[in-house]
Amino acid sequence: MKDSNRKPNYDLNPAELYNFLKEKKILELYHANTVATSLLYLEQKSLLSRQFVEENNWYQTLQYTDEKDKALGIYDNIFLDMVDIHSYLSRPNFYGPFLFIFDIEILVSGIIEAVRITKKNPANWDPAGRTEDWYYSNIEDFKADYMKGDKIADVGKMIILQNLNGKLPIVPYCSRIILDNPDVHVTIDNQKIYLINIIKEYFEPYLLDSHYKKIDKGTRHKDLVIGCSCWKKYGSKFNKELADFRRLFHKTPNLNL
Numbered sequence: 001m002k003d004s005n006r007k008p009n010y011d012l013n014p015a016e017l018y019n020f021l022k023e024k025k026i027l028e029l030y031h032a033n034t035v036a037t038s039l040l041y042l043e044q045k046s047l048l049s050r051q052f053v054e055e056n057n058w059y060q061t062l063q064y065t066d067e068k069d070k071a072l073g074i075y076d077n078i079f080l081d082m083v084d085i086h087s088y089l090s091r092p093n094f095y096g097p098f099l100f101i102f103d104i105e106i107l108v109s110g111i112i113e114a115v116r117i118t119k120k121n122p123a124n125w126d127p128a129g130r131t132e133d134w135y136y137s138n139i140e141d142f143k144a145d146y147m148k149g150d151k152i153a154d155v156g157k158m159i160i161l162q163n164l165n166g167k168l169p170i171v172p173y174c175s176r177i178i179l180d181n182p183d184v185h186v187t188i189d190n191q192k193i194y195l196i197n198i199i200k201e202y203f204e205p206y207l208l209d210s211h212y213k214k215i216d217k218g219t220r221h222k223d224l225v226i227g228c229s230c231w232k233k234y235g236s237k238f239n240k241e242l243a244d245f246r247r248l249f250h251k252t253p254n255l256n257l
Contacts, residue, residue, distance in 0.1 A: 008137035011114035016139045017159070018107040021082065024147065028175070029107075029159065030081040031100045034061040035179075035199060035249050038098035042206040045170055047100065051076035052166025061247050063095070064123075071127045072134075078168050080159040086180065086220065088151060090228045097180035097248055099220075106173035112161060117142050120156040135160075176216040179203070182234035182249065183225070195249065202251045 021027070031047055037060045041047055050069065053060045069075040080102065085093040093099070106112065117136045125134050136142040147154060161168060181196040196219060207217050225231045237245045 008132060010116050010131060010135040010137055011162075012117060012136070012139055012142075014107040014112045014115045017115055017117070017142075018104055020139060020143055021104050021107075026082055027104050028084075029102045029104055030084050031079065031102070032081070032085065032093040032095045033098055033100075034096035034247060035098055035202065036061050036251050038096065038100070039202060039206070039251055041100070041170065042203070042212070044167075045211060046167040047078050047170065048168075049076045049078050049164075049166040055166075059252070061096075061250075068125075068127065069122065072122060072125060074122060074160060076162075076166055078161040078164060078166075080161065081155070082146075082157065082159065083154060085155055086228075086230065088155065090230075092180065092230045092233050097182065099178040099180075100170065100174050101176040101178065102173045103175050109173060111164075111169070111173075113163060116160040116162065118156065118158045118160060119145075120153070121158070122160075124156070170215075171211060172214070174215055176218065177207075178218050178220050180220045180230065180234070181222060182238065182245075183221070183231040184234060184238045184245075199249060199251075 033041070037053075040053065040058055040060060050060060050063070050066060063069075066075070084099065084101075085095075086099070107115070119134060119136060122134070136145075142157070145153070146157060179196070179199065184195045185192045186195050186198070187193075200219075206212065207215075221228065221230065234245070237248075
């Protein structure tokens, strides 16, 4: 018989999540971010909470959810996705074009003591709402909801990591990193240059570092895109929403393309 007075525990066992994901043949976890913020992570050798970055007075690009995350008390948390949103939805990931891909073994590495799993994207949470509306209180309920044919609902189910002091090491559990090619040319000193070649140069000093030698590095849609809307959407953003395009792809806030 269940104790009706017991408070729900939203801190779930990462080993239970690991076992379920492995059963579903989901073997990787994902974190997407902007070029500028990802460069900081590589420099610091860790994924960082936005609060940790802010407290250290480092630069990170703004996310539209920042103020809401502060109000919800999740600004010092680190987020991982269970799907590669870009591939899963055949469109750019709104959080950024640089993707860190972790082996699910990180869940049973001892680094992570507990996980929280969101029922929907925190961007859609009501700050006046109830915790039980935000998180699953057991793995069984999550398993019953996940991968049932609603891709948007799946994307909203994120892993939130607390109690990491704002840092999740990239090595040794990050196995791959992928940079989106936006298929955009920019003009610099009267010369047209393919933007992805400039962006690769931003990352080159870090990716040649021996610390990252075991991580596979790649570019998404290097030459040709089929079955994905990302080039069309990146091109439209470049032509119509240049400020947001810069937020995604600039290494500094004031870089002029």
